[in-house]
Amino acid sequence: MDDGQMIEQIRQGRKEYLNTIAEKYYDDIYRFCCYQTGSPDQSYDLAQETFLRFIRYVDHYRHKNLKGYLLAIAMNVCRDYFHCEKKRRTVPWDSPLNPEGESVGGDAASEKVLEAERIEKVREALLCLPPMQREVIVLHCCSGLTYREIGAVTGAGISTVKSRMKQGTEKLKRMLRKEDFYGE
């Protein structure tokens, strides 16, 4: 069942599809919030708040792109978070390297450490970008939205989105080591 059909079912009173939508898009929203705020722990709450707002206003939902709509809510939730907490550049990376808590050794441990370092570099570099450029990069590179969809989410024109993407990417590349991110 596609998103449009699920929304139609919800309008007919079948609330269980609200949970289906949450399960389908939770990971995407979480990752977006994580890259936006740099705080994995807070991002669970922010993702939760995103879906709570969606549920609150689902009666008036009239959009065609559900994922874009959810990301727009997530974007506003993150902006509210920054506004309240004012922690744009000082959020510590407070998640464990291995969320499952398992102990691993040998090559697997090295790979996990390298991966964690890589993620840390990206997180720090993203947090150094202006919020508007960061939003565009995360929406495009993490959530897979097109420039047109990003324009619809952020309220900016396509040329503005492309400009922010170009400038943000150039800044990000300058901050990252090329051999870690090209050609993957």
Next chain:
Amino acid sequence: MGNDKIKLPELSVDPIKKKESLYKIQEAAAQKRLVYCPSWLEILKSQLAYISRGYWIGQGAFAGVGILVFLLLGNLSREDVPYLFYASVLAASIGIVTVMELGRSQSCQMGELEESCYFNLGQLWGIKMVLSGSINVAILTGVIGGLSRKTDFGILALCLYILVPFVLSHGCYLLLLFWGRNMGKKWPQITAAVFMGLAAMIPGAFPGVYRQIYLPVWGGVFLIGVVLLALELHSLFKKLSVGGEKICWS
């Protein structure tokens, strides 16, 4: 972006924390009271269903009469048939269907019943008037088109000759309908329609009024009729919105 596209590493999601979040979302979903908000098209379709069968029969009858009369007249010679005469009577009496439909609301407690979850009485009447006006104008457009081929009058002149009885009769019908409590009954309305039809025949008794020199007079009468009709409608809808007097007929 080509080869320079940045690929952000995929972050892992803690399944326990995710499950806790989803649980709270499920609680919110369970408590949510869904309100169905239909689109404007759905609302209009449902309102059309509440319009009486008699209305559609009446409109169909007038459309049929218009077609029949002019097809019949088309077989006679031009000099023998007062085309404008019959067209004016049709234009003057066609509004009776709309008035009778609106008059249903004046039956005992019908006004309250007709108000639905989406529209109040004023809005319902607005929809019925717009619908009726569109259908009547379409019928009259066909009549004018037929007349233009059978007479020597220009389109503008024909429009005025037909629309003047149309507008004036509607003004009288509305005035009658909302003047008093018992004017919503059918017999006063039918009597009014007959009277308006007879009144529309008067210009036909004086063929000279259809000369081009009198077109400005027709235009002036048309404008006055439109202004009076607009004032009537404004007064009517204002009374519906600020007080219940017009609803509490019963």
